[in-house]
Amino acid sequence: MGVVMKRYSPLEIEAQWQREWQSSKLYEVTEEPGKDKVYAVAMFPYPSGAGLHVGHVRNYSISDVIARFHRQRGKNVLSAIGWDTFGLPAENYAIKTGISPVKVTKTNIANFKTQLSKLGMSYDWSREVNTSDPEYYRWTQWIFTKLFEHGLAYQKQSAQWWCPVDKTVLANEQVEGGKCWRCGSVVTRKSMKQWFFKITEYADALLEGIDDLDWPDKIRTAQRNWIGRSEGAEIKFAIDGGDQVIPVFTTRPDTLFGATFLVLAPEHPQVAALTAPDAKEAVEAYILDSQKKSDIERMNESREKTGVPTGAHAINPATGEKIPVWIADYVLTGYGTGAIMAVPAHDGRDFAFAEAFNLPIKAVIEKPTHETTEETYAGEGILINSGAFTGMRTEEAREEIVAWLQQRQLGESKINYRMRDWLISRQRYWGVPIPIVHCEKHGAVPVPESQLPVVLPEIDDYLPSDDGRSALAKATDWVHTTCPTCGGPAMRETDTMDGYACSSWYLLRYTDPRNSTAAWSENPVSYWLPVDYYCGGDHAVSHLLYTRFWSHVFNDMGLLATKEPIKQLVYNGYINAADGQKMSKSKGNVVDPIELVDQGYGADALRVYELFIGPYELDAAWDPRGITGTYRFLNRVWVLLQEYHQTAQDGTFADTPALQKITNKTIRKVTDDLDGLRFNTAIAALMEFVNELYKLKLKGMQGKEWRDALEALLQLLAPFAPHITEELWSQLGHADSIHTGHWPVWDESVLKTELIEVAIQVNGKFRGKVQVPEGANEAQVMEIALTHEQVSKYVAGASPKRTIYVPNRLLNIVL
Numbered sequence: 001m002g003v004v005m006k007r008y009s010p011l012e013i014e015a016q017w018q019r020e021w022q023s024s025k026l027y028e029v030t031e032e033p034g035k036d037k038v039y040a041v042a043m044f045p046y047p048s049g050a051g052l053h054v055g056h057v058r059n060y061s062i063s064d065v066i067a068r069f070h071r072q073r074g075k076n077v078l079s080a081i082g083w084d085t086f087g088l089p090a091e092n093y094a095i096k097t098g099i100s101p102v103k104v105t106k107t108n109i110a111n112f113k114t115q116l117s118k119l120g121m122s123y124d125w126s127r128e129v130n131t132s133d134p135e136y137y138r139w140t141q142w143i144f145t146k147l148f149e150h151g152l153a154y155q156k157q158s159a160q161w162w163c164p165v166d167k168t169v170l171a172n173e174q175v176e177g178g179k180c181w182r183c184g185s186v187v188t189r190k191s192m193k194q195w196f197f198k199i200t201e202y203a204d205a206l207l208e209g210i211d212d213l214d215w216p217d218k219i220r221t222a223q224r225n226w227i228g229r230s231e232g233a234e235i236k237f238a239i240d241g242g243d244q245v246i247p248v249f250t251t252r253p254d255t256l257f258g259a260t261f262l263v264l265a266p267e268h269p270q271v272a273a274l275t276a277p278d279a280k281e282a283v284e285a286y287i288l289d290s291q292k293k294s295d296i297e298r299m300n301e302s303r304e305k306t307g308v309p310t311g312a313h314a315i316n317p318a319t320g321e322k323i324p325v326w327i328a329d330y331v332l333t334g335y336g337t338g339a340i341m342a343v344p345a346h347d348g349r350d351f352a353f354a355e356a357f358n359l360p361i362k363a364v365i366e367k368p369t370h371e372t373t374e375e376t377y378a379g380e381g382i383l384i385n386s387g388a389f390t391g392m393r394t395e396e397a398r399e400e401i402v403a404w405l406q407q408r409q410l411g412e413s414k415i416n417y418r419m420r421d422w423l424i425s426r427q428r429y430w431g432v433p434i435p436i437v438h439c440e441k442h443g444a445v446p447v448p449e450s451q452l453p454v455v456l457p458e459i460d461d462y463l464p465s466d467d468g469r470s471a472l473a474k475a476t477d478w479v480h481t482t483c484p485t486c487g488g489p490a491m492r493e494t495d496t497m498d499g500y501a502c503s504s505w506y507l508l509r510y511t512d513p514r515n516s517t518a519a520w521s522e523n524p525v526s527y528w529l530p531v532d533y534y535c536g537g538d539h540a541v542s543h544l545l546y547t548r549f550w551s552h553v554f555n556d557m558g559l560l561a562t563k564e565p566i567k568q569l570v571y572n573g574y575i576n577a578a579d580g581q582k583m584s585k586s587k588g589n590v591v592d593p594i595e596l597v598d599q600g601y602g603a604d605a606l607r608v609y610e611l612f613i614g615p616y617e618l619d620a621a622w623d624p625r626g627i628t629g630t631y632r633f634l635n636r637v638w639v640l641l642q643e644y645h646q647t648a649q650d651g652t653f654a655d656t657p658a659l660q661k662i663t664n665k666t667i668r669k670v671t672d673d674l675d676g677l678r679f680n681t682a683i684a685a686l687m688e689f690v691n692e693l694y695k696l697k698l699k700g701m702q703g704k705e706w707r708d709a710l711e712a713l714l715q716l717l718a719p720f721a722p723h724i725t726e727e728l729w730s731q732l733g734h735a736d737s738i739h740t741g742h743w744p745v746w747d748e749s750v751l752k753t754e755l756i757e758v759a760i761q762v763n764g765k766f767r768g769k770v771q772v773p774e775g776a777n778e779a780q781v782m783e784i785a786l787t788h789e790q791v792s793k794y795v796a797g798a799s800p801k802r803t804i805y806v807p808n809r810l811l812n813i814v815l
Contacts, residue, residue: 008638010602014723031527038070043536044082047108055575058610063535068719072743080510082129091430131502138453139519141435145446162190167464178292197422215569228418235411237314249336254397257386258364259341265331266290276311290329317410424498429471431496439483439490504546535570573619604721605631611679651702663709667746672777712744761812762794778805
């Protein structure tokens with residue numbers, strides 16, 4: 001056994017190869033019609049001053065491994081990066097320090113680029129974008145004007161949460177206990193003119209498209225729930241003794257005979273007119289109190305129900321009975337009509353309210369004998385106490401009751417959505433200026449394309465004003481302009497756009513980032529889209545929904561060939577601190593990845609550990625000892641190659657069949673695992689491979705078979721550990737990069753003699769066993785399973801809804 005030629009020094013070889021990749025522009029890519037493409041990208045980061053922590057490394061490593069894997073398979077791969085730079089952190093820092101957000105952003109981007117480069121990410125840096133660059137947001141503004149032209153951007157008066165200290169609108173999620181989540185000050189409601197995008201017009205299209213998305217079930221469910229399509233009826237309740245009518249949306253018109261009171265949201269526009277004089281004081285006090293609570297607090301079902309009577313009564317249109325009208329904060333104006341018919345016998349929230357205030361409870365559905373609940377029954381069944389509809393099944397009665405109401409002009413079928421239009425106005429400086437000027441003669445006028453971008457002016461005072469206008473309003477020279485339509489005096493819009501506007505289309509800009517005449521061109525965007533792998537662990541709803549919305553709009557406008565921009569969503573879990581808590585700077589538990597790299601472990605060891613820690617979709621706790629283990633593994637690979645160089649290569653290896661068997665088995669396993677995004681098990685297979693090679697090298701390392709085995713090892717390891725594999729590949733005498741077009745193919749003839757039995761289930765029931773090659777992938781097992789007589793009998797030609805495969809043991813076909 002020879003002496004090791006070189007010592008493994010990650011810092012030395014990683015810096016060397018990063019320089020080489022940069023100078024050779026190895027990862028820059030252009031469209032190649034006729035060549036298979038893969039577009040793999042991670043959600044772009046907000047470059048904060050804190051920099052990256054090890055949790056971010058997992059996200060970017062996942063997309064990089066996917067990109068490198070397919071690049072090695074000879075595919076044309078686009079992997080890019082950009083910066084989501086607008087938003088409150090940079091602006092708040094500017095308010096505190098007086099340092100321009102432009103300067104802060106530039107510094108933070110430089111830091112992030114250094115970090116990502118040191119981690120060995122294979123980005124095409126020529127496609128880098130920055131959302132606060134006027135050359136980028138020029139096209140965000142252009143998109144706004146296109147939406148405005150098509151009636152999808154509009155302005156209206158709207159009550160929003162307002163923080164008097166931060167002087168900005170807050171989302172519901174940012175109001176905690178009636179206080180601002182950042183500064184702790186008591187928030188108020190402020191009625192302001194706001195800009196919206198009409199996403200509700202695309203509610204059905206977005207909902208229908210979800211079923212075809214190759215996305216995790218939990219994300220698709222979150223999107224469905226956010227859209228919240230409900231089929232039901234809008235029923236008119238006349239107010240006793242007056243001419244007012246309260247429209248109520250319900251998904252259960254079959255329970256109308258059991259409605260014993262109405263509940264209105266405190267913000268309902270008819271509350272004031274309905275309130276009796278002797279109830280006015282209590283109602284106004286309740287409304288004031290409810291304004292301090294966020295929608296999330298109000299919808300919390302576990303909290304005590306509160307409310308006050310208005311003194312008014314409505315007429316139940318089914319029974320003719322007078323029922324009291326209350327206001328309560330568990331009803332929101334954002335869903336339905338802002339009023340509900342309360343059926344306490346068949347709704348848990350209504351029951352709790354009725355119990356709290358001693359209101360009538362009337363059952364109208366016969367509870368099944370097997371039902372054990374003592375309070376409410378919300379399922380289907382036979383109607384009771386329901387006039388002419390008594391005895392009917394609830395499913396049938398729904399349509400019958402709505403038809404009956406419609407004949408009497410007291411109701412009609414209705415579809416409702418939980419999703420509201422997208423509020424994009426922000427009363428802050430650091431955002432994209434909304435490209436609208438306000439003219440007394442022509443109203444809101446979009447800025448023509450020839451005058452874009454509307455550049456964000458430099459200012460000295462970043463603090464918003466008390467009147468709800470952003471700091472931009474203080475830039476009077478910028479605000480005062482002329483109307484593009486008539487040339488008369490006009491004022492620029494001083495609201496800026498929600499940051500999600502910038503991130504809703506950057507995946508398109510990556511395909512054509514230097515285009516100065518259009519946001520994108522047809523050829524590159526048609527070639528690269530849809531995104532094959534979109535990786536991230538945040539933005540389960542908003543960003544992804546808005547991205548889909550804009551792509552649907554662009555498709556309708558003829559600007560994009562595809563409606564759905566993202567083919568497969570790779571949604572990763574978090575890396576938490578060692579004690580399981582979420583990493584955050586305030587908790588002092590953040591682990592800096594570059595510190596670990598610079599300590600001598602290197603980026604390769606960090607990348608391998610982050611993907612070996614567990615299945616990518618699950619959260620994992622950081623183990624400070626883990627990187628030591630992956631460093632040792634890579635060092636063993638290094639030593640193995642050095643010992644090979646010290647061995648005389650003449651002759652034939654004594655145990656060639658064993659070497660070929662483990663090599664081909666590993667190639668098949670790692671290839672299949674990477675196709676299935678099972679990164680941790682692929683790395684485990686590589687570790688096992690190295691262990692077997694160490695055993696076999698005791699018999700010598702002669703012959704071509706050893707070189708083939710070691711080259712395969714490097715090729716399989718390369719997506720995870722790009723630096724060490726590039727160095728060792730070069731030491732083997734290769735002049736080209738291991739990262740372009742080098743992926744091993746296994747020889748099935750070496751493995752085909754190994755057959756194992758796999759149990760086959762159909763809908764969880766055992767239907768037989770089949771013999772398959774050891775290590776066969778799911779598709780191979782499925783193909784063989786369908787030839788089994790009992791399996792094919794129960795599948796009967798149906799398309800499986802999904803399959804559950806336990807390698808080498810079990811395949812469950814779910815129909």
